[in-house]
Amino acid sequence: MTSDGPTLDRLLLTGRLVLPGGVVEDGAVVVEGDRISYAGPRTELPDLWAGLPTRDDLPGDVTLLPGLVDVHCHGGAGGEFGPDADSARTAAAHHHRAGTTSVVGSLVSAPASVLLAGATALAPLVASGELAGLHLEGPFLSTLRCGAQDPAALVDVDLDLVDALVAAAGGGLLHMTFAPERDPSGSLPSALAGHGVLGALGHTDADHATCSRALSAVLGGGVRGGLPLVTHLFNGMPPLHHRAPGPVAAALGAAARSEAVVELIADGVHLDGATVQLVFDTVGPAGIALVSDAMSASGLDDGTYTLGGRDVEVRGREARLAEGGSLAGGVSTLLDQVRWCVTELGIDLVDAVAAAAATPARSLSLVGVGTLAPGSRADVLVTDRELHPVGVLRHGAWL
Structure with a gap:
């Protein structure tokens, strides 16, 4: 898709995480290719993903939502x-x-x-x-x-x-x-x-x-x-x-x-x-x-x-x-x-x-979208605390 940037191999995002069961204040999302591999508390992040690259230009206090x-x-x-x-x-x-x-x-x-x-x-x-x-x-x-x-x-x-x-x-x-x-x-x-x-x-x-x-x-x-x-x-x-x-x-x-x-x-x-x-x-x-x-x-x-x-x-x-x-x-x-x-x-x-x-x-039974969960498509909406967008990851690529 012409609006998408390159797909990232592996990426770690951290911040306030909105999951179906509630908000995780110190959360983490791991993206591998066009899929999510982990979404949950950063304290429970497996060691193999702890050193993954992050996006340094994002604000320090962000909220991570599923793509809408x-x-x-x-x-x-x-x-x-x-x-x-x-x-x-x-x-x-x-x-x-x-x-x-x-x-x-x-x-x-x-x-x-x-x-x-x-x-x-x-x-x-x-x-x-x-x-x-x-x-x-x-x-x-x-x-x-x-x-x-x-x-x-x-x-x-x-x-x-x-x-x-x-x-x-x-x-x-x-x-x-x-x-x-x-x-x-x-x-x-x-x-x-x-x-x-x-x-x-x-x-x-x-x-x-x-x-x-x-x-x-x-x-x-x-x-x-x-x-x-x-x-x-x-x-x-x-x-x-x-x-x-x-x-x-x-x-x-x-x-x-x-x-x-x-x-x-x-x-x-x-x-x-x-x-x-x-x-x-x-x-x-x-x-x-x-x-x-x-x-x-x-x-x-x-x-x-x-x-x-x-x-x-x-x-x-x-x-x-x-x-x-x-x-x-x-x-x-x-x-x-x-x-x-x-x-x-x-x-x-x-x-x-x-x-x-x-x-x-x-x-509409759209598969793999709407939640941040392992196996779901790597669609992540990054906002500030006031819910204004600061970054959008779609199909594993930054827009």
């Missing part, structure tokens, strides 16, 4: 995931440098020809490892809850189109967001499962019973042992009401039973902080995947950008359609969200990191 995993991302640094492969590479590199070492490229709803062109262009990026996979956000979505999706591109379920998209993606399609009311026969979850693709519930106006059936159908497909995703919970669906619980209650109930994972855009724009805290308290980090939903303006100044060909005005942390004002993705990175959760909301660091790494990886 974003399963819903549309772009960044002026690039967008779609038919232009070079633009997609720009977007992927932006998030890699920000510590998201595994990025699933998301395509917004569009005419079939555009989606097919996008899947075809991005398939080589998945094959090369630049992307962890692909996500289709539509086009089988509700026009009532379309958000920034182009309503003219939204259609009922078309299994022939699904077959064609899967073929164009060359095995890289991991999950697909759909509204169950667009699938009255209930055939989509099993059709996706037959291709090894996980269904994701979202952009829906369906009632609680319909959403619960759809989530159960996705779970029953047993795709790679993963869990159904709920696309950016609360956004693109009716609000929870005590007499009409709708998709939100269906999603929270499934996540609480360990039968689904809910995406949260924890950027301080899409959701109030108290809402994010509520979901962590209700389903825990094992049921949450933080996602950036980032569009092309991520990492850039305020201005006018596009998302799927639609004009978007970015002001501060908000990206909104120029026509209608709907939120149109975000501009944060996953590390921005982890930092906001920890420093502003008081969410435990281990929990926030799990929701940005281990849980999204588990939901």
